[in-house]
Amino acid sequence: xxxxxxxxxxxxxxxxxxxxxxxxxxxxxxxxxxxxxxxxxxxxxxxxxxxxxxxxxxxxxxxxxxxxxxxxxxxxxxxxxxxxxxxxxxxxxxxxxxxxxxxxxxxxxxxxxxxxxxxxxxxxxxxxxxxxxxxxxxxxxxxxxxxxxxxxxxxxxxxxxxxxxxxxxxxxxxxxxxxxxxxxxxxxxxxxxxxxxxxxxxxxxxxxxxxxxxxxxxxxxxxxxxxxxxxxxxxxxxxxxxxxxxxxxxxxxxxxxxxxxxxxxxxxxxxxxxxxxxxxxxxxxxxxxxxxxxxxxxxxxxxxxxxxxxxxxxxxxxxxxxxxxxxxxxxxxxxxxxxxxxxxxxxxxxxxxxxxxxxxxxxxxxxxxxxxxxxxxxxxxxxxxxxxxxxxxxxxxxxxxxxxxxxxxxxxxxxx
Amino acid sequence: xxxxxxxxxxxxxxxxxxxxxxxxxxxxxxxxxxxxxxxxxxxxxxxxxxxxxxxxxxxxxxxxxxxxxxxxxxxxxxxxxxxxxxxxxxxxxxxxxxxxxxxxxxxxxxxxxxxxxxxxxxxxxxxxxxxxxxxxxxxxxxxxxxxxxxxxxxxxxxxxxxxxxxxxxxxxxxxxxxxxxxxxxxxxxxxxxxxxxxxxxxxxxxxxxxxxxxxxxxxxxxxxxxxxxxxxxxxxxxxxxxxxxxxxxxxxxxxxxxxxxxxxxxxxxxxxxxxxxxxxxxxxxxxxxxxxxxxxxxxxxxxxxxxxxxxxxxxxxxxxxxxxxxxxxxxxxxxxxxxxxxxxxxxxxxxxxxxxxxxxxxxxxxxxxxxxxxxxxxxxxxxxxxxxxxxxxxxxxxxxxxxxxxxxxxxxxxxxxxxxxxxxxxxxxxxxxxxxxxxxxxxxxxxxxxxxxxxxxxxxxxxxxxxxxxxxxxxxxxxxxxxxxxxxxxxxxxxxxxxxxxxxxxxxxx
Numbered sequence: 020x021x022x023x024x025x026x027x028x029x030x031x032x033x034x035x036x037x038x039x040x041x042x043x044x045x046x047x048x049x050x051x052x053x054x055x056x057x058x059x060x061x062x063x064x065x066x067x068x069x070x071x072x073x074x075x076x077x078x079x080x081x082x083x084x085x086x087x088x089x090x091x092x093x094x095x096x097x098x099x100x101x102x103x104x105x106x107x108x109x110x111x112x113x114x115x116x117x118x119x120x121x122x123x124x125x126x127x128x129x130x131x132x133x134x135x136x137x138x139x140x141x142x143x144x145x146x147x148x149x150x151x152x153x154x155x156x157x158x159x160x161x162x163x164x165x166x167x168x169x170x171x172x173x174x175x176x177x178x179x180x181x182x183x184x185x186x187x188x189x190x191x192x193x194x195x196x197x198x199x200x201x202x203x204x205x206x207x208x209x210x211x212x213x214x215x216x217x218x219x220x221x222x223x224x225x226x227x228x229x230x231x232x233x234x235x236x237x238x239x240x241x242x243x244x245x246x247x248x249x250x251x252x253x254x255x256x257x258x259x260x261x262x263x264x265x266x267x268x269x270x271x272x273x274x275x276x277x278x279x280x281x282x283x284x285x286x287x288x289x290x291x292x293x294x295x296x297x298x299x300x301x302x303x304x305x306x307x308x309x310x311x312x313x314x315x316x317x318x319x320x321x322x323x324x325x326x327x328x329x330x331x332x333x334x335x336x337x338x339x340x341x342x343x344x345x346x347x348x349x350x351x352x353x354x355x356x357x358x359x360x361x362x363x364x365x366x367x368x369x370x371x372x373x374x375x376x377x378x379x380x381x382x383x384x385x386x387x388x389x390x391x392x393x394x395x396x397x398x399x400x401x402x403x404x405x406x407x408x409x410x411x412x413x414x415x416x417x418x419x420x421x422x423x424x425x426x427x428x429x430x431x432x433x434x435x
Numbered sequence: 436x437x438x439x440x441x442x443x444x445x446x447x448x449x450x451x452x453x454x455x456x457x458x459x460x461x462x463x464x465x466x467x468x469x470x471x472x473x474x475x476x477x478x479x480x481x482x483x484x485x486x487x488x489x490x491x492x493x494x495x496x497x498x499x500x501x502x503x504x505x506x507x508x509x510x511x512x513x514x515x516x517x518x519x520x521x522x523x524x525x526x527x528x529x530x531x532x533x534x535x536x537x538x539x540x541x542x543x544x545x546x547x548x549x550x551x552x553x554x555x556x557x558x559x560x561x562x563x564x565x566x567x568x569x570x571x572x573x574x575x576x577x578x579x580x581x582x583x584x585x586x587x588x589x590x591x592x593x594x595x596x597x598x599x600x601x602x603x604x605x606x607x608x609x610x611x612x613x614x615x616x617x618x619x620x621x622x623x624x625x626x627x628x629x630x631x632x633x634x635x636x637x638x639x640x641x642x643x644x645x646x647x648x649x650x651x652x653x654x655x656x657x658x659x660x661x662x663x664x665x666x667x668x669x670x671x672x673x674x675x676x677x678x679x680x681x682x683x684x685x686x687x688x689x690x691x692x693x694x695x696x697x698x699x700x701x702x703x704x705x706x707x708x709x710x711x712x713x714x715x716x717x718x719x720x721x722x723x724x725x726x727x728x729x730x731x732x733x734x735x736x737x738x739x740x741x742x743x744x745x746x747x748x749x750x751x752x753x754x755x756x757x758x759x760x761x762x763x764x765x766x767x768x769x770x771x772x773x774x775x776x777x778x779x780x781x782x783x784x785x786x787x788x789x790x791x792x793x794x795x796x797x798x799x800x801x802x803x804x805x806x807x808x809x810x811x812x813x814x815x816x817x818x819x820x821x822x823x824x825x826x827x828x829x830x831x832x833x834x835x836x837x838x839x840x841x842x843x844x845x846x847x848x849x850x851x852x853x854x855x856x857x858x859x860x861x862x863x864x865x866x867x868x869x870x871x872x873x874x875x876x877x878x879x880x881x882x883x884x885x886x887x888x889x890x891x892x893x894x895x896x897x898x899x900x901x902x903x904x905x906x907x908x909x910x911x912x913x914x915x916x917x918x919x920x921x922x923x924x925x926x927x928x929x930x931x932x933x934x935x936x937x938x939x940x941x942x943x944x945x
Binding site: 052057063074371424 | 827862876891931
C-alpha cells in the first residue's frame with residue numbers, strides 16, 4: 020500500500036487550492052476506486068459505475084482509432100500516388116497519421132478537461148466522467164487537417180455552451196461531440212466540407228502540389244534515415260494528376276453509384292481505406308465496436324436497430340422516387356458510404372441526449388435514420404445528414420419522452 | 436416504376452385499414468356484450484403475448500403470472516438445516532418500526548414493570564385504540580430514546596418461562612363480527628402487524644380495505660425458505676386467513692412461488708391464489724398487487740407477512756399473543772448460516788453469539804437490499820424474518836472501476852458474471868463508485884416489473900411534480916420494490932429514500 024500512502028500524502032488542501040484539489044481528486048479516483056460504503060439504502064451496490072460505463076465506450080472506439088490513424092497516412096500517400104498497397108510504407112503512413120492525430124487528440128482533451136476541471140472546482144463537485152467519451156469522440160469526427168485553434172474554439176463552445184451551461188454531465192440537451200463538429204461546420208465551413216479537406220498534408224489537392232511537412236516529420240526523418248528506410252520527401256510526394264480527394268458521398272451526389280464505383284471499390288469502402296473524417300471510414304471496425312456496446316448492454320440496441328430501419332425506409336422511398344442520381348443508389352449501398360454506422364453506434368446512442376423510454380427510443384432512432392437520409396440525399400451543400408439529424412432529434416427527445424409518459428399516465432388514470 | 440409502387444402501397448394500405456376497422460368493430464361488439472377483452476382475445480390477430488408467454492404449469496391453475504424483469508443477486512451464506520433454538524434474553528419493541536405513528540408514543544409501562552406477552556407497552560396518541568404490546572413476558576428494563584427524545588426501544592428482559600395474557604375470542608359470525616375482530620386485534624397488539632398501501636404505513640382501523648394481500652414466498656437475496664418458516668403451522672395460517680376475511684369486503688389474496696410445484700401454503704382455503712414466476716422482486720407483495728389488481732387512486736389495500744398471519748391465527752385459535760418468529764441468519768460473514776426460532780424484536784448480539792469472527796462486518800436486519808443497518812447491540816425489526824451479515828467494503832481498490840480483482844454482483848454485461856451463473860458472491864458494502872447525475876437510461880425499467888417509468892418517477896419526485904408522481908403510480912410502490920433499481924443504478928442514486936420522500940409528500944397532502 021506504499022503507493023496509496025504516497026497519494027494520500029500529496030493531497031492538496033481543499034480550501035486553499037480548490038482547483039488543485041479537484042484535479043487531484045479526479046486523478047486519485049481514476050487510480051483508486053473510492054472507499055465509500057453504502058449508507059441508508061441498499062447495502063450492496065452493483066459493481067458498475069459511470070467511469071466503467073464511459074471507459075467501455077472508449078474501448079469500443081479503439082479499433083477506429085488504430086485504423087483512423089493509419090488511414091490518415093494512407094490517404095496522404097494515395098493522393099500522391101505513392102505506396103498504393105495498404106501496408107507499403109507502413110512506418111511513413113503511421114508516422115504521418117500520428118503527427119496529425121496526436122495534436123488533435125491532446126488539444127481536444129486539454130481544452131475540454133481543463134474546462135471540466137475548472138467548473139468542477141468552481142461548483143465544488145467531483146469531476147464527472149462525461150468528457151472521457153466526448154474527448155475520445157471529437158478527434159474521430161474531425162477532418163485530419165483541421166487547424167488546431169478552430170478545434171480548440173469548437174471544443175470550448177461545445178463544453179461551455181452545450182454542457183456546463185445546462186449543469187454538466189447528464190444535463191445536456193445536445194450531444195457534446197456533435198456540437199463541437201456542428202460549430203466548425205457552421206462557423207468555418209471550408210475546413211470541414213468539400214473535396215479538399217479529407218486528405219491531410221497538402222496545401223490543396225491541385226495536381227503538382229507538394230506535401231507540407233513540418234518539424235515532426237523532420238525529426239522522424241532523422242530516425243528513419245538512421246534506420247536506412249524510406250523517409251518523408253516533400254519533393255517526391257506531390258499530388259498526382261487526376262486526383263480529386265472526393266468522398267463517395269460527393270461522387271454519388273453528382274453521378275450516383277456508377278460514379279462512386281469508378282473511384283472506389285465496395286471493399287475499400289467497407290474496410291475504410293477512403294478519405295473522410297478520422298475515425299468514421301471503416302465500417303467493419305465500427306460495427307465491431309457497436310457489437311461490443313450491445314453485448315455489454317451499454318448502448319441501446321433499440322436505437323441502433325430503429326435507426327437502421329429508418330434509414331432503410333427512407334432509402335427505399337427515395338429509390339422509388341429516383342429523381343436525382345443519388346436517389347437511385349440502391350438502398351443497401353447507402354450504408355457503404357458515409358458515416359452512418361459511426362453515428363448509429365456512438366452518436367445516436369448517447370444516453371443523456373437520446374430518449375429515455377424504450378418506446379421513445381424506437382421513435383427517436385427511426386426518426387434519425389429517416390430524416391438523416393433525407394438530409395444526405397437532398398442537401399446540395401453537404402452530402403451527409405447524421406450530425407444534423409441527431410442534433411435535431413436530441414432537441415425533440417424530451418418531447419418524445421413526454422408523450423410516451425403521458426400515454427402511460429393516461430392509461431393509469433383511465434383505469435382508475 | 437414510381438406509379439406501380441404507389442399503386443401497390445395504396446392497395447396494401449386500403450386492405451390494412453379495412454382489416455383494422457373490422458377488428459375494431461368486433462372488439463366494440465365484444466365489449467358491448469360484456470366480454471372482458473383484456474382477458475379474452477377477441478381480436479382477429481393473435482397477441483404478441485400468445486407467442487412469448489410460457490404456458491402456466493399444471494399446479495398453477497388460472498392465476499399464473501410470469502415476470503421477466505428483475506434480477507436475482509446470488510450471495511454466499513444461505514441458511515440451511517432445521518430450526519434451532521437460541522437463548523435470547525432481551526427483546527425490544529421499536530416505535531420507529533411503525534410508519535405513521537408519532538415519534539413519542541404514550542408510554543403505559545415504566546421501568547421495572549413486569550409484563551406478560553400481550554400486555555400493553557404504549558400506544559399512539561393519534562389512535563389510542565391501537566395498542567403496542569409486549570412480545571414476551573418479563574421485566575421492562577430499558578426505555579431508550581433517540582434523536583429529539585423520540586423513543587427508540589422499549590426493552591424487555593424475558594422470563595425463563597413465558598406467561599401470556601389471555602384474550603376473549605369473539606365469534607367470527609354475526610353482524611358485528613368485523614368490529615369485534617378489529618377490537619381484539621387492536622387490544623392484543625396483533626393489529627400492528629398489518630400494513631396499509633399506498634404509503635406502506637400502519638393500517639388504519641377506520642378504513643375497510645379493498646383487498647388483503649399476502650406474499651407466500653420471498654425472492655430477496657438469501658431470503659428464508661417458506662418450507663422452513665411455515666413448517667407444520669399451516670393450520671395457524673389458515674386460522675389467520677379466516678380472520679382476515681372478516682376485515683375486508685373484497686378478497687384475501689395469497690401469492691405463491693410459481694417456480695415450485697409444492698408449497699406448504701398450497702392447501703390453504705378461503706383465499707384467491709396467484710402464482711408468480713420470475714426473478715426478484717417477484718416475491719414482493721407490491722409487485723404482486725400490481726399484477727393482480729393495481730391500487731387505484733383513493734383505494735387502500737392491506738398487506739401482511741406469512742408469520743404475521745400465523746400470529747393472528749394463534750391469537751384467535753388459542754386466545755393469546757404468540758409473537759414467535761423463525762428467523763434466517765444469513766450472509767457470507769456468518770459462521771453457521773441457519774434458521775433459529777425466537778420472538779419479535781430479539782437482541783442481535785445474543786442471536787449472533789459465536790456467529791461472527793471477523794472485524795469490519797455489517798449487521799443488517801432484513802436482506803441486503805431493503806434491510807436496516809444495525810449495531811451489534813441492536814434489535815431485530817418487527818417485520819423481519821432474516822438477518823444478513825456481510826463485510827464492510829471500506830478500502831481503496833487500485834483501478835477497481837476498470838479491472839476489479841474480486842468478483843462482485845452486477846447486472847452489467849461488462850463483468851464476466853454471465854459465465855458463472857451459479858457463483859455465490861461474497862459481496863461487500865462498497866459503493867463501487869461515486870454518486871452522479873442520472874445518465875444511463877432503461878436500467879431501472881429492467882429491474883422493476885411494473886408498467887411505469889421509474890426514472891421519470893424519481894425525477895418527478897425530485898422536482899416536486901405531484902401530478903406526474905401520481906400519474907406514474909407512486910402509490911403502487913414502496914421502498915423494497917425499487918431497492919433492486921437502487922442496487923443496479925450506475926449513478927449510485929439513493930432511490931429508496933427519494934421514493935419515500937415522494938410518498939411522504941403525497942401523504943402530507945391528503
